[in-house]
Amino acid sequence: MNRNALPLEAKISVRRALLAHYDAHKRDLPWRGESDPYRILVSEVMLQQTRVETVLSYYGAWLGRFPDLETLAAADEDEVLQAWEGLGYYRRARNLHRTAQVVRERPARTLPSTYAELRELPGLGEYTAGAVASIAFGETVAAPDGNVRRVLARLFDEPDPKPAWTRATASGLVDPARPGDWNQALMELGATVCTPRSPRCGGCPVVPWCASHAGGTQEDRPAPARRSAPRRVLFALAVLHCAGRVLLVRRPPEGLLGGMWAFPEAEVADAAASESAARAMLLTTHRALCDAPERLSTREHRFTHLHATYYPYLFHVEVEGSLAFDADELAWVDLATPGGVALPVAQRRILESAREHLVGSAV
Ligand code: SF4
Known part of the structure; x- marks a missing residue:
């Protein structure tokens, strides 16, 4: 037939x-x-x-x-x-x-x-x-x-x-x-x-x-496609906080979440490496050291071919700006009203948990 x-x-x-x-x-x-x-x-x-x-x-x-x-x-x-x-x-x-x-x-x-x-x-x-x-x-x-x-x-x-x-x-x-x-x-x-x-x-x-x-x-029908399991990737995130605002950087135009805003991140091999990777980002962006950053809740997010785990660390810095990013690549946004930037879902949740954490610490 x-x-x-x-x-x-x-x-x-x-x-x-x-x-x-x-x-x-x-x-x-x-x-x-x-x-x-x-x-x-x-x-x-x-x-x-x-x-x-x-x-x-x-x-x-x-x-x-x-x-x-x-x-x-x-x-x-x-x-x-x-x-x-x-x-x-x-x-x-x-x-x-x-x-x-x-x-x-x-x-x-x-x-x-x-x-x-x-x-x-x-x-x-x-x-x-x-x-x-x-x-x-x-x-x-x-x-x-x-x-x-x-x-x-x-x-x-x-x-x-x-x-x-x-x-x-x-x-x-x-x-x-x-x-x-x-x-x-x-x-x-x-x-x-x-x-x-x-x-x-x-x-x-x-x-x-x-x-x-x-x-x-x-x-x-059709016969089920054999799918490879999503790749697991782990990221350390640096949530840099200065007087109620946090630093976001624009992702490159191509690739995953291209053009969106996100916290500075670094891929790490395992959870144990995440804190030092986050501290290294602080050193890069502000030439500052921090012995004990505050750990925010770990977040998981599934993309089509990727299962991402984010380990966010909160740092308090004295001044805004950044030594690592050009002006058009960075934005300091208000934690309470982060309008004007497009944030991926996982990053928005991390921003919300940073806000809750700071409000809780202030009480
Ligand atoms: S087209 Fe789909 S729903 Fe319709 S008879 Fe065939 S298998 Fe059943």
Whole structure:
């Protein structure tokens, strides 16, 4: 059997059945029925690797702050990262910002309307460009995300759906009359019915054509990927405190948490090495020594491929500034109101624990 194609008649029936199901059962989400390409782009970028429930609490606020590409392009990167704070995968925010700036230089100052041109924009991969091209501009192009990959693997009983297979299969199924709705319907099916575990085949509109349901293999499709365990990394953090303010430094633009603000940190081999590493940072930033820094609570944070443990140490310094960082790389922020800087979740918790510690010590 050809594992990625249906006879034309079956294909038409599958499209009809899935779109009818989508029309009747689609979730009421703020970006449904949206026609503004920028708003569609924002929703699709936010939805990458992020749950709908999480995106719901950011989408409206983002559009309130950056209602159009012009406003986003003119914004400061710190403001952009701050609006994204807590959503994770901060590269997405920086790419959206860059995209707005690229579009500002285009003669029409609008998003391009074809898949091929959208792919040229920063961070717009196959999925996002396909989603925007089909939903906003009606182009007959697929948007193969993880949900689509799973649904297709089951529909065609494909144990190992490689990217080329998923792309070809998804492209062959797009309904030319309603490409945007089709892509959303497929994603919606994967999110609500054909879920990773325990797919609800009894309520599935495409069950008559589903090869894995017929063969009873739906729980095994696609075969689970072998994932390597996240790498464990340990960091010593120096929380330098001066009269109610703490020192933050900007992380390099590329790499983990690029462009975000954080406490000075150093990777260490084990917990026992963390205090001396933190003291070494104090020596570097202030040419100062400290025999007994105050230890704040250890924090754990999981990234996709990384499990980070932070050992923060609180030091009191007499003066602000730093001998180790240039002015545009550092910020002394008020512990009580650290506005204006985008902080990763773990660092914000450490900042809060430093504040609580100082308030507690003052009592
Ligand atoms: S019949 Fe079951 S396995 Fe097949 S697509 Fe529908 S929910 Fe998924």
